[in-house]
Amino acid sequence: MLDFPNAKINLGLYVTEKRSDGFHNLESCFYPVQWCDALEILPAQTEQFTLTGLPVPGNPETNLCLKAYKLLQQDFALPPIQLHLHKVIPMGAGLGGGSSDAAFTLRLLNSVFGLNLSTAILQNYARQLGSDCAFFIENKAVIATEKGDVFTALDLNLRGYTCVLVYPGIHITTAEAYGNIKPKPAPQPLESILKQDVITWKDLLHNDFETALFPKYPELAQLKEKLYAAGAVYASMSGSGSTVYGLFKGEVPANLVFPDNYLIRHSLL
Numbered sequence: 596m597l598d599f600p601n602a603k604i605n606l607g608l609y610v611t612e613k614r615s616d617g618f619h620n621l622e623s624c625f626y627p628v629q630w631c632d633a634l635e636i637l638p639a640q641t642e643q644f645t646l647t648g649l650p651v652p653g654n655p656e657t658n659l660c661l662k663a664y665k666l667l668q669q670d671f672a673l674p675p676i677q678l679h680l681h682k683v684i685p686m687g688a689g690l691g692g693g694s695s696d697a698a699f700t701l702r703l704l705n706s707v708f709g710l711n712l713s714t715a716i717l718q719n720y721a722r723q724l725g726s727d728c729a730f731f732i733e734n735k736a737v738i739a740t741e742k743g744d745v746f747t748a749l750d751l752n753l754r755g756y757t758c759v760l761v762y763p764g765i766h767i768t769t770a771e772a773y774g775n776i777k778p779k780p781a782p783q784p785l786e787s788i789l790k791q792d793v794i795t796w797k798d799l800l801h802n803d804f805e806t807a808l809f810p811k812y813p814e815l816a817q818l819k820e821k822l823y824a825a826g827a828v829y830a831s832m833s834g835s836g837s838t839v840y841g842l843f844k845g846e847v848p849a850n851l852v853f854p855d856n857y858l859i860r861h862s863l864l
């Protein structure tokens with residue numbers, strides 16, 4: 596069985612407090628975008644794990660796909676599998692690509708082996724693999740709170756917009772990004788900002804990681820300015836970076852070009 600784990604962007608991200616377990620509480624809108632890996636899982640005689648596409652750091656045991664398989668194996672007598680991941684979504688990019696692979700592995704195993712696990716149960720497994728993972732089980736726009744793994748449904752329709760995602764090749768680890776943050780309460784409830792027209796978001800909707808990371812990586816601030824100068828209605832860094840995205844109404848200007856070493860994707864919303 597084959598599926599295509601997609602990335603997410605964060606529309607606003609407020610890091611509100613440090614928790615006693617070392618993690619941070621946040622408030623953010625997670626929104627799916629079509630920048631996808633490919634993941635295939637087949638029952639097999641012997642276990643086999645193959646990777647193509649972008650090189651994923653670490654040995655196979657540390658890959659989140661295998662971690663997801665091992666996690667379910669603790670509770671279910673799963674036979675060996677042949678798992679192939681073709682990696683396209685850049686890493687250390689704030690796009691949640693690894694988390695998406697983990698969640699899609701759980702979803703595929705559920706289907707391939709007819710485990711009949713509910714959404715809530717799959718989300719519980721996903722939470723054990725990373726804070727972002729649970730979002731990709733349902734994979735639709737939500738307001739995420741706590742560690743980013745508790746969700747409130749959100750009726751947000753961005754049809755007609757194109758999201759231009761720009762990864763400038765700067766790898767930022769999530770732990771590094773949180774280490775630079777000074778938590779503070781959100782200025783106003785996120786939902787009240789997202790209900791307003793997208794044109795107002797430029798002044799109202801903020802990602803706290805920008806304040807923490809733009810002084811260290813000025814290229815990211817310039818990228819955001821470039822997207823606005825090209826006509827983006829809203830532009831922001833996604834998650835803990837380093838991807839910066841712009842939302843364009845209708846056609847994206849043809850003269851919006853970036854250096855050859857950047858990875859670029861246009862996703863219709």
Ligand SMILES: C[C@](O)(CO)[C@H](O)COP(=O)(O)OP(=O)(O)OC[C@H]1O[C@@H](n2ccc(N)nc2=O)[C@H](O)[C@@H]1O
Pocket residue numbers: 605617618619620621623689691694724725726727728741742743769770773834835
């Ligand atoms: C920045 C976001 O992408 C926003 O969507 C997420 O909060 C990151 O989630 P993630 O990559 O799934 O993060 P995890 O793999 O769970 O945690 C990596 C590290 O990030 C920090 N971390 C992560 C999530 C969170 N709510 N608070 C944290 O402080 C912790 O130092 C943790 O050790």
Ligand SMILES: Nc1ncnc2c1ncn2[C@@H]1O[C@H](COP(=O)(O)OP(=O)(O)OP(=O)(O)O)[C@@H](O)[C@H]1O
Pocket residue numbers: 651652653657658659660680682685686687688689690691692693694696697727767768769834835836
């Ligand atoms: N299947 C996988 N795909 C990508 N990274 C993986 C995978 N398995 C493990 N990893 C590890 O996870 C790290 C973070 O990858 P990920 O794609 O989730 O980054 P990110 O976009 O910064 O995440 P987030 O948005 O959750 O902060 C990688 O650098 C890699 O070491």
